[in-house]
Amino acid sequence: MSSLSPTASPQDPSKAERVYRELRRRIRELALPPGAPLRKEEIALELGVSRAPVSEAITRLADEALVDIFPQHGSFVAPIRAEDVRESLFIRTALEVEGIRRVTLTADADLMARLEDNLAAQAAALQSGDLVLFYDLDEALHAAIFSALKAPRALRLLDAARAPLDRPRRIGLPEAGRPEATLAEHRRMVDAIASGDPEFAAAAMRAHLAMVARSVERELTQIETAQTTARG
Amino acid sequence: MSSLSPTASPQDPSKAERVYRELRRRIRELALPPGAPLRKEEIALELGVSRAPVSEAITRLADEALVDIFPQHGSFVAPIRAEDVRESLFIRTALEVEGIRRVTLTADADLMARLEDNLAAQAAALQSGDLVLFYDLDEALHAAIFSALKAPRALRLLDAARAPLDRPRRIGLPEAGRPEATLAEHRRMVDAIASGDPEFAAAAMRAHLAMVARSVERELTQIETAQTTARG
DNA sequence: GCGGGGAGTCTGGCATGTTACATTTCAGCT
């Protein structure tokens, strides 16, 4: 038993893992829109694998509320349901607030340097108007804070909880000034970690996520309106 | 598409689901001890299914850190690792503290009645010395608080996070007076919910889980000592 | 005696055939 780490080494992603990542990416980017059927045979053919790894990938996506499986009938990209989005944000809030609280107690200079680097990059991305890069850095900042916990399962849960929040953001209209406000909130979070006060850091994270919640609710309203208009 | 809820109705558990529950129960109850090999062929034969649902069940158990999968070599019941146990408690703390905070804002008379009933049953169980029943009621109380959120995925995550905490408790020596203290902490949590103050309720939950953490660390030390003694 | 290598054995991951079931459709009846 020389394989030091169980459950798949990172340099050897299984086919199921690769199918999972590919489908997840397409769903998050809306290349596979809500309601789209997922035909296993077809996907297997396209990705050059058999139906088995496709089935496993779809099962995992269903766990993340990105796919609805109707047994003996079909699997479909899940519609954007307000309750799912809110639940994802709840899970994310729970993990991140508790996470930053603990990270604040153990943060070292190395972590702070990485956070500062990220913030600088965020500012640069905003300056050049590269919002895609900015969102990637946003995600990276949260991941950097959390990964200092050395809690790989929790990090994975956080990643899964973030996924359903992407689709509303991509569909909703961008809010003027929101990226700048986001950067300011990130700045306060990092400063709070540096302060060493876990309650202060938790409050900063909570405030940030409350603003995210506000944006998400706004997006959900827009999506609802658009759907109603389209139907009516 | 008349199946109102996707992803398996409760009254029709798939074979994979049943295998998952059965294996999980055995691992939690230590009928399958840490390190025990999980031979798919054998398990499939015993439970009267094929290897496919057994594989899916084992994959899910690996997600919960109850099983280690060594690709191309074998699957084994995971040893009790302090880092896994602590991470599970972290996840549990994050979810439950945030959960009770929100439940406190929406608690109604019906929920409070159920919580009071549970507390009365806990007291009765302690009176009659039925610790197994007491622990079941403990789990039921936490689930009752949480399920008021109507967050099924979060509830499932909580359930998964609790599982790795069972084994240390079953192996470690029971601590005198701990059940009585636990009941008192539960009492304070329910009272805090009734008070309507989310910060107060969060603090009560946090205090309770801090005591759980203390017990768990004690159990981990005992297990470590026992293993060292056995080896030496 | 000791170390290294290679065949044997076991496993998980994957491919593919099979089954059972939810939905749909359409013929037959009212």
Added chain:
DNA sequence: AGCTGAAATGTAACATGCCAGACTCCCCGC
């Protein structure tokens, strides 16, 4: 025309066969 139910369709879930890789262990060379 409207309704009912039986057959057709398409799917997930499951069964089973296959393969490549990891570990074992023994044998050979030193």
